[in-house]
Each structure stands twice: as C-alpha cells, then as structure tokens.
Amino acid sequence: MDRFKAMQTFVQIADKGSLTRAAEALGSSLPAVVRSLAALEAHLGVRLFHRTTRRLSLTEEGRHYLPSAREVLLAADAADLALKAEAREPAGQLTITAPVLFGHMYVAPAIVRFMQRHEKVRCSVRLYDRTVNLLEEGIDVGIRISPLEDSSLVAQTLGTIRRVVAASPAYLAQHGTPRHPRDLAGAPCVRGRIDAPAQWLFRDGGKTISVTPNNRLEFNHLAPAIESCAAGMGFGTFFSYQVMPHVAQGRLKLVLEDFEPPPRPVSVIYPNARLLPARTRAFIEWMKMEFSGLRL
Structure with missing residues (x-):
C-alpha cells in the first residue's frame, strides 16, 4: 500500500464528502479509490467513514x-x-x-500593501468574529486577539490591545464617573455580543476582580452596541481599537483605566509546519513589520 497516496485519498474523500467526487478530484477511478480507502482502514485497524447507500x-x-493526515500532506x-x-x-x-x-x-x-509589493500573490481574506480552525477550514494564516490555546499552531506576537470600559460624556455628566469597578453595580450596561462573558474582569492591586453587568440592552454585533453607548444607554466594554475613533470624536469617554485587565496579545498564527510556502513566510514577516510595537 502507498500510504501517502492512501492519505491523499482519505483527505479528498473527507473534503468532497463522496467517493465519486474524490475519484474525480484525484483523476482516479472509483474502484481504485475504494481499494485505497479499504487498504488504509485495514492498515490502521479502524473504520474511517460510516458508509451507507445515501451518506458518507x-x-x-x-x-x-484527519488533522494529522492533513499535516503530513502539507509538510x-x-x-x-x-x-x-x-x-x-x-x-x-x-x-x-x-x-x-x-x-x-x-x-x-x-x-493591500503586501500585495502591491508581491504581485504574484493572490489573497482571499475571511473576516469572522469567532475562533477559526485554520486546518479544518483551509486557512493559511490568521490574526488573532487572544492567547493561543491550540498547540498545533504557531503564534508570533505582533502587539497588544487593551480591554476598556466606555460611556458617553453626557451619560457620565448626568450619572457620575465610576471611581472603582464596584461602582458599576446596578448601572445600565450594553452588551455587544450575546455570547460575551457574563462578568467583566478588572485588576485591582494585582488581583483580578469581577463585576456582573446589568445588561439592559444586548446585541449580537458590536457596531450597534458602540452606537448605543455613544447615545447614552450606559457602559460598555470593548477592545480599545473598536471605540478609539468615537473617543477621538468626543462621543465616548474611557473610564476605570487604572483597573483594566492585562492587554490581550495580537498574534499572527499559522500551522506548525517546518516548511512554509514563500508567500506564507513573506506575509508573516510583512505583518510583523506592519504591526511592530502595536499598542492599542
């Protein structure tokens, strides 16, 4: 059995969801694909697919x-x-x-600047407000605002971003500016994501403290939450870059800056492969240059 070819066959079947479509992608026959899969399953001593007449x-x-097979093929x-x-x-x-x-x-x-420099590179950019599985979703490089938890990936830190609390100047003028996180107890707050943590975290004298916000208004998107805070609906917690344009315009004001939690790392992440294509290596180095010393 050609184990490398069998892995290719297995990954194609998983990606295409069909033995027939996998055979077409591989330029092979359906019987050859079936034999290759059977040989791999016999070698491993397990079944890799549930097969019925209608479903795979x-x-x-x-x-x-599957992730290990992908890494072998990528390497x-x-x-x-x-x-x-x-x-x-x-x-x-x-x-x-x-x-x-x-x-x-x-x-x-x-x-855009990277592509202007490297005219033979084509880019597909996917923007999501969720944790993306690079290997499963076929993504080469990610920019992530959080510590890396997946040990199969490599992360290089580009900079840091603060987590801040903001409210409108008009709201603060009417209700007062909080001096300590506990002053937020009972105050109206705006939630920018339905799946956001139930508590807001702060640092006080080296210790982590938490406050349960009174979320009077909730959104599943940040933009209307920011606008609602600017309109005087209460306090909101955001990444600094999300609200700084509004702060600069005087529509929002940051509070409790002395109690902010540690800044979050901004990292460029990619699969843990020793050999990366030149385009990937070049992009990683470009982003390190672009965001050198980033502090937001």
Missing part, C-alpha cells in the same frame, strides 16, 4: 485522523516547494482570516 460521514477515529507539499524555484519568490494563493472590525481597520490595508 467520518467516524470518531476518522475525525481524529510533503512544503518540502517539494522548498526545492523549486517558485519557493524563492512569493506566489500563489494565500488565505487569511482576522476579526471583522480589526480586519477592516488594520489587517486589510496591510494586505
């Missing part, structure tokens, strides 16, 4: 095996590229993800 789905063992592809002339010049498709607003304000302009 991964087993639990198949779901565990092999990277090794091949390292020996080719193309590997010395950034070229080809690069898929990038970032948080929606941060991506719009900071990442997208940096990508």
Whole structure:
C-alpha cells in the first residue's frame, strides 16, 4: 500500500464528502479509490467513514485522523516547494482570516500593501468574529486577539490591545464617573455580543476582580452596541481599537483605566509546519513589520 497516496485519498474523500467526487478530484477511478480507502482502514485497524447507500460521514477515529493526515500532506507539499524555484519568490494563493472590525481597520490595508509589493500573490481574506480552525477550514494564516490555546499552531506576537470600559460624556455628566469597578453595580450596561462573558474582569492591586453587568440592552454585533453607548444607554466594554475613533470624536469617554485587565496579545498564527510556502513566510514577516510595537 502507498500510504501517502492512501492519505491523499482519505483527505479528498473527507473534503468532497463522496467517493465519486474524490475519484474525480484525484483523476482516479472509483474502484481504485475504494481499494485505497479499504487498504488504509485495514492498515490502521479502524473504520474511517460510516458508509451507507445515501451518506458518507467520518467516524470518531476518522475525525481524529484527519488533522494529522492533513499535516503530513502539507509538510510533503512544503518540502517539494522548498526545492523549486517558485519557493524563492512569493506566489500563489494565500488565505487569511482576522476579526471583522480589526480586519477592516488594520489587517486589510496591510494586505493591500503586501500585495502591491508581491504581485504574484493572490489573497482571499475571511473576516469572522469567532475562533477559526485554520486546518479544518483551509486557512493559511490568521490574526488573532487572544492567547493561543491550540498547540498545533504557531503564534508570533505582533502587539497588544487593551480591554476598556466606555460611556458617553453626557451619560457620565448626568450619572457620575465610576471611581472603582464596584461602582458599576446596578448601572445600565450594553452588551455587544450575546455570547460575551457574563462578568467583566478588572485588576485591582494585582488581583483580578469581577463585576456582573446589568445588561439592559444586548446585541449580537458590536457596531450597534458602540452606537448605543455613544447615545447614552450606559457602559460598555470593548477592545480599545473598536471605540478609539468615537473617543477621538468626543462621543465616548474611557473610564476605570487604572483597573483594566492585562492587554490581550495580537498574534499572527499559522500551522506548525517546518516548511512554509514563500508567500506564507513573506506575509508573516510583512505583518510583523506592519504591526511592530502595536499598542492599542
């Protein structure tokens, strides 16, 4: 059995969701694909797919095996590229993800400058306000505002971003400016995400303290939450870059700055592969240059 070819077959079946479509993608016959999968399952001693006449789905063992198989194939592809002339010049498709607003304000302009410098690179940019699985979703590089929890990825810190509390000057003039996080108890607050943490965290004398906000108004998107705070609906907690334009315009004011939690790291993340395509290496270095010393 050609184990490498069998892994390719397995990944294609998982990606295409069909033996027939996998055979077409591989330029092979359906019987050959079936034999390759059967040989791999016999070698591993487990079934990788549940198969019926109408449906094909991964087993639990198949779901565990898929990320490892992808890494083997990616490493092999990277090794091949390292020996080719193309590997010395950034070229080809690069898929990038970032948080929606941060991506719009900071990442997208940096990508435009990168592409102007490297004309043979094509980019697909996906902006999501959720944790993205790079390997499963076929993404080369991500920009993340949080500590890295996935040990299969590499993270290089680009800078840090503060978590702040803001309210409108008019609201503060009418109700007073809080001096301590406990002053927020009972005060009206605006929630920018339905799945946001139930408590707001602060630092007081080296200790972490928490406050349960009185969320009078909730949104599943940040933009209307920020606008509502600016309209005087109460306090909101946001990343600093999300509200700084409004602070600069005098529509919002930061409070409790002495009690802010530690800043969050902003990192460029990518799969833990020794050999990366030149376009990926070049983009990582570009982002490190663009965001050097970032403090927001």
